[in-house]
Amino acid sequence: MLKIPIDIWIGKAEENWLHTLYSHAKELFHSTFLPSHDHSHHLRVWNISKKLLKEIATTNSSLSPALVEGVMIAAFFHDLGMAESTREDHGRLGKELCRSWFSESGHLPPPEFDRILEAIEMHDRKEARYNPDTETGTSPGILGILSAADDLEAMGVIGIYRYAEIYLLRGIPLEDLGRRILENAELRFLNLNSSGIATRVIGEYRKQYEELCRFYNLYNRQVKELDRPDENLEGQLGVINYIRSQSMTHKVRPEDLYRMSEEEGADLKVSGFFRKLKIELEKERV
Numbered sequence: 001m002l003k004i005p006i007d008i009w010i011g012k013a014e015e016n017w018l019h020t021l022y023s024h025a026k027e028l029f030h031s032t033f034l035p036s037h038d039h040s041h042h043l044r045v046w047n048i049s050k051k052l053l054k055e056i057a058t059t060n061s062s063l064s065p066a067l068v069e070g071v072m073i074a075a076f077f078h079d080l081g082m083a084e085s086t087r088e089d090h091g092r093l094g095k096e097l098c099r100s101w102f103s104e105s106g107h108l109p110p111p112e113f114d115r116i117l118e119a120i121e122m123h124d125r126k127e128a129r130y131n132p133d134t135e136t137g138t139s140p141g142i143l144g145i146l147s148a149a150d151d152l153e154a155m156g157v158i159g160i161y162r163y164a165e166i167y168l169l170r171g172i173p174l175e176d177l178g179r180r181i182l183e184n185a186e187l188r189f190l191n192l193n194s195s196g197i198a199t200r201v202i203g204e205y206r207k208q209y210e211e212l213c214r215f216y217n218l219y220n221r222q223v224k225e226l227d228r229p230d231e232n233l234e235g236q237l238g239v240i241n242y243i244r245s246q247s248m249t250h251k252v253r254p255e256d257l258y259r260m261s262e263e264e265g266a267d268l269k270v271s272g273f274f275r276k277l278k279i280e281l282e283k284e285r286v
Contacts, residue, residue: 006057009068010050017069021076024101028083033251034169036162037082040281041153046075048149055198056140063140070112070142073098074119078146086169088124095121112142119143123150140197148197151188156208157277159185160215161254164243174229177240178220185212215239234267242270255281 025039032038049071057063081093095117102109110116119142154162163181172180189209192202219236223229232238242261246252252260258274 004057004061004063006054006063006068009063009065010053012065013069013072017072017076020107021073025076025080028080028097032083034082034086034165035247035254036165037079037086041079041162042076044153044158045078045146045149046072048152049075049145051201052145052149052198055201056145060140066111067140067142069110070116070119071145073110074116074123074142074146075149077101077116078120078123078150086166091121091124115142119146123147144195144197148192148195148202151192152202152205152208154185154188154212155205156211157273157280159208159212160239160273161243161277163212164240165248168240168244168248174237174240175223178216178223182213182216182220185209185216233270235269238267238270239273242266242274254278 022039022043025042029038035041053063053068053071077094077098079090079094080097081090081095084090084093098117098120101107102113122143123146153159163185164177167177167180189206192205193199195202215236219240222232222235222237226232226237229237230241230244233241242257243254246257246260247254254274255278258271258278261271261274
């Protein structure tokens with residue numbers, strides 16, 4: 001198989017779009033505090049998309065610069081609708097934001113524009129996201145790559161925070177939080193494994209999936225044992241209550257929670273979690 005210049009295509013796409021799209025996402029979330037899905041989330045999803053594209057390129061000769069560009073644009077618009085609404089149909093809002101931005105910014109719509117819009121709208125509809133489109137010689141879909149990257153970003157310590165923030169914002173009580181998150185994460189990882197998209201990269205995230213499962217299984221045990229779970233500041237439940245009180249109520253960004261927890265003498269499991277979260281978040285900055 002002829003080796004395709006995937007690194008060159010990614011570099012060209014970033015040269016053309018990275019600063020513009022990242023700045024646009026950051027501006028859009030300027031008045032909306034939602035660290036789990038703001039501009040930093042969109043950058044992380046793009047970084048994971050690059051890993052997937054590079055892996056797919058080792059066995060698939062049908063990738064193209066237009067596809068790489070399309071994945072990048074979709075990655076930076078897919079959750080922009082969250083700046084307006086945290087509903088599960090936020091993809092539709094993101095699609096309209098993308099369409100409007102290209103109409104008003106002076107940028108010409110890229111060749112894969114229709115597939116980009118479809119991917120943005122459909123990325124959270126589990127029945128439509130994955131399809132067997134990454135076989136050798138078959139052009140992979142923007143939707144499948146974007147959905148896989150978004151799902152992988154929901155694993156590990158970053159995923160623990162991401163799930164907690166958005167589920168709490170949607171009004172899910174502490175008693176149901178862990179169960180609902182575990183159900184969703186299990187479905188995500190099951191879909192990832194059956195998708196056939198960059199199986200080696202997906203396999204590398206298994207430990208992060210297992211880390212998330214351990215955290216919320218322990219959280220569930222704590223919740224069952226306590227009469228007032230909302231007052232507990234220790235262990236996994238303490239982490240979630242710290243997110244509730246400091247991040248969501250006082251709008252402390254997740255990367256600053258470690259410093260705050262240390263200054264306040266928080267439980268070691270709590271401060272240790274936020275230390276790891278800070279390290280992981282700093283890896284993904286521009």
